[in-house]
Amino acid sequence: MATTSSFDAHPVLVHPRDYRHIRVAPLTGVLGAEITGLDLRAPLAPPVWAEVRQAFVDHQVVLFPGQAISHEQHLAFSRMFGEVTRVPQLHGVEGYPEVQIIRRLASDTGRVIGENWHADSTYMETPPAAVVMRAVDVPPYGGDTGFMSMYAAYEALSPAYKALVEPLNVVHSATRIFGSVYQAQNRRYNTSAARTDLSVEEGDREMVHPLVCTHALSGRKFLYVNKTYSQRFEGLTVEESAPILAYLLEHCARFDFTCRARWHNDQVLVWDNRCTMHKAIPDYAGRDRYLTRVTVAGARPSRG
Numbered sequence: 001m002a003t004t005s006s007f008d009a010h011p012v013l014v015h016p017r018d019y020r021h022i023r024v025a026p027l028t029g030v031l032g033a034e035i036t037g038l039d040l041r042a043p044l045a046p047p048v049w050a051e052v053r054q055a056f057v058d059h060q061v062v063l064f065p066g067q068a069i070s071h072e073q074h075l076a077f078s079r080m081f082g083e084v085t086r087v088p089q090l091h092g093v094e095g096y097p098e099v100q101i102i103r104r105l106a107s108d109t110g111r112v113i114g115e116n117w118h119a120d121s122t123y124m125e126t127p128p129a130a131v132v133m134r135a136v137d138v139p140p141y142g143g144d145t146g147f148m149s150m151y152a153a154y155e156a157l158s159p160a161y162k163a164l165v166e167p168l169n170v171v172h173s174a175t176r177i178f179g180s181v182y183q184a185q186n187r188r189y190n191t192s193a194a195r196t197d198l199s200v201e202e203g204d205r206e207m208v209h210p211l212v213c214t215h216a217l218s219g220r221k222f223l224y225v226n227k228t229y230s231q232r233f234e235g236l237t238v239e240e241s242a243p244i245l246a247y248l249l250e251h252c253a254r255f256d257f258t259c260r261a262r263w264h265n266d267q268v269l270v271w272d273n274r275c276t277m278h279k280a281i282p283d284y285a286g287r288d289r290y291l292t293r294v295t296v297a298g299a300r301p302s303r304g
Contacts, residue, residue, distance in 0.1 A: 007158045007159065009156045009157070009158065010156060010256070011030050011149065011151070011152030011153075011155055011156050011256065011257055012151070012152065012155050013029040013030065014026060014029060014030065014031070014058055014059060017054065017055075017058065019051045019055070020047070020051070021037070021038070021045075021047055021048045021051050022035050022036070022037045022038055022048065022051050022052060022055070023035065023036045023037045024051075024055045024059075026059065027059075027061075027259045027260075027261070028258075028259045030149050030152050030256065030257060030258075030259070031059055031060045031061055031147060031148075031149040031151075031152070031257075031258075031259050031276065032059055032060070032061045032062075032063075032147060032259035032261065033055055033058075033059035033061070033062050033063075034062075034063050034064075034065065035052065035055055035062050035063070035064050036064070036065065036066075038052070038064070039067075040064060040067045040069050040073060040077050040268060041067070041068070041069055041070075041073050043076070044077075044080065049080060053080075056081075056130075056270060056272065057217050057218050057272075058218075060147070060149055060151070060271065060272045060275055060276050061147045061259065061261065061269070061270070061271045061272070061276060062269070062270050063261055063267055063268065063269040063270075064267065064268040064269070064270075065264060065266075065267050066266055066267070067134075067266055067267065067268045068266045069134065069266075069268065071093060071095075071096045071099050071292070074099060074132065074134055074268075074292065074294055075096070075098060075099065075294055077132060077268070078132040078294035078296060081129070081130050081132065081270065081296045082129055082130070082296045082297055082298075083296070083297045084098050084294050084295060084296060084297065085098070085128065085295050085296070085297040086098055086100060086295060087100065087120060087121045087128065087295055088202070089174075089177060090102070090293075093292060098294055098295075099292050099293070099294055100292065100293050100294070100295070101290075101291075101292060101293075102133070102289075102290070102291040102292065102293055103288075103289065103290045103291070104284075104288070104289045105288055106286050106287050106288045112280050112282040113280065114228075114278065114279060114280035115279065115280055115282060116226070116227040116228050116279065117146075117148060117226060117227055117228075117249070117252065117253060117277045117278070117279045118226040118227060118228035118229065118277055118278070118279070119150075119224070119226050119229075119273050119274070119276065119277050119278075120273050120295070121174075121229075122172045122207075122209065122224070122226060122228075122229045122230070123172045123173050123174040123205070123206075123207050123229045124207065125207055125300060126297065126298055126299055126300050127209075127273065127274075127298055127301065128273045128295045128296060128297065128298050129272070129273060129274060129296045129297060129298030129299070130270055130271065130272055130273050130274075130295075130296040130298075131270070131271055131273055131293050131294070131295055131296065132268065132269075132270045132293065132294045132295075132296065133268070133269045133270070133271075133291055133292070133293045134266075134267070134268050134269075134291060134292050134293070135263045135264060135265055135266065135267045135268075135269075135291050136265070136290045136291055136292055137265060137288060137289070137290045138263045138264065138265060138289050138290070138291065139284045139287040139288075139289060141262075141284075142281075142283045142284030142287065143263060143280075143281065143282075143283065143284040143287075143289045144260050144261060144262050144263065144281045144283075145260070145261045145263070145269075145278055145279065145280060145281065146258055146259075146260050146261075146278060146279040146281060147258060147259050147260075147261060147271060147276050147277070147278050147279075148252060148253070148257050148258045148276060148277045148278070148279075149222075149257050149258075149275065149276060150222040150223045150224065150252065150275050150276060150277060151215075151218075151220050151221070151222045151275050152256075152257040153222070153223045153248075153251060153252040153254070153257055154212065154221050154222050154223045155220075155221075156251075156254070156257075157251070162212070165211055165212060165244070165248070166211070166212045166303075168210075168211040168212075168233050168234070168244075169208050169209065169210055169211060169233065169234040169235075170208065170209055170210070170211050170224065170225050170230050170231075170232075170233060170234070171206050171207075171208055171230070171231045171232050171233065171234055172206065172207050172208070172209060172229040172230055172231065173203065173204055173205060173206045173207070173229065173231055174202070174203045174204075174205075174229060175203050175204050175231070176228060176229075177203060177228065177229075180200050180203070180204050183200055206231070208234050209224055209300070209301045210224060210301060210302065210303045211223065211224060211225055211233070212224070212303065213274070213301040213302060213303060213304070214302065214303060214304025215274060215275050216299065216304075218275075219304075220275070221304075222274065222275040223248065223252060224274075224301050225245070225248055225249070225252070226249075226277055227249050230245065232245070233245075252277065260281075263291070273296075273298065274298065274301065
């Protein structure tokens with residue numbers, strides 16, 4: 001006789017905390033928060049930083065409006081989250097190579113980087129832990145960034161499906177970004193947005209990470225898979241991997257796992273690159289959009 005499962009496939013909600021030194025306004029019940037009541041042009045006192053760090057761990061994506069910071073201050077704030085690094089496919093600001101450019105010109109007509117849900121550079125052995133982004137000159141509307149909680153995606157799986165996928169490892173590569181798959185297609189990124197001198201061999205190099213990982217700070221489990229870099233499961237063929245990948249990617253994209261960040265000039269936004277994915281929303285054709293980012297180095301993802 002068939003039985004009906006009583007499993008309730010909803011994400012775990014974030015419960016707001018009381019803060020003494022900052023104001024934290026959640027964007028949704030699952031991820032995202034706006035933090036006010038501080039000035040990022042000056043070093044943060046230890047009690048203030050402790051609350052910012054806790055809000056970041058809780059909400060995964062935190063934004064700071066009205067922060068007119070310099071490149072030096074951008075780097076200094078980023079270093080509070082860890083050692084800074086670079087991703088190879090982006091241009092750097094002149095004189096500040098670790099401050100990298102996210103730019104689309106009004107005249108650009110090529111692909112927008114990051115149109116698919118993804119975490120940054122998961123093809124690396126030690127992908128970034130976080131990204132600290134600053135809006136320099138953005139349109140009055142359009143060009144938002146969507147974020148998704150991979151905690152929520154994991155937690156909303158049934159117990160049986162969790163047991164099925166927990167042993168799996170995912171093969172990642174950048175072949176669709178600057179490897180042989182990218183070279184074989186006709187569409188190209190604009191040179192104002194990304195470097196075009198990276199080797200195909202580097203793009204095709206493969207790296208294996210667990211599908212289900214444990215966050216070192218929160219202790220929560222999350223899914224580590226994305227459409228941009230994930231190729232197949234280790235030990236399985238592309239064809240054998242396809243139905244599981246298709247289900248997971250569709251499941252992760254549930255609207256109730258997401259939030260949407262609207263950009264304003266001088267806004268700083270930090271996202272956890274381990275337990276979230278993000279997506280560019282290219283609805284600002286004919287307008288310039290210029291942001292800078294600093295990448296925070298991470299450890300190799302692990303099951304915990």
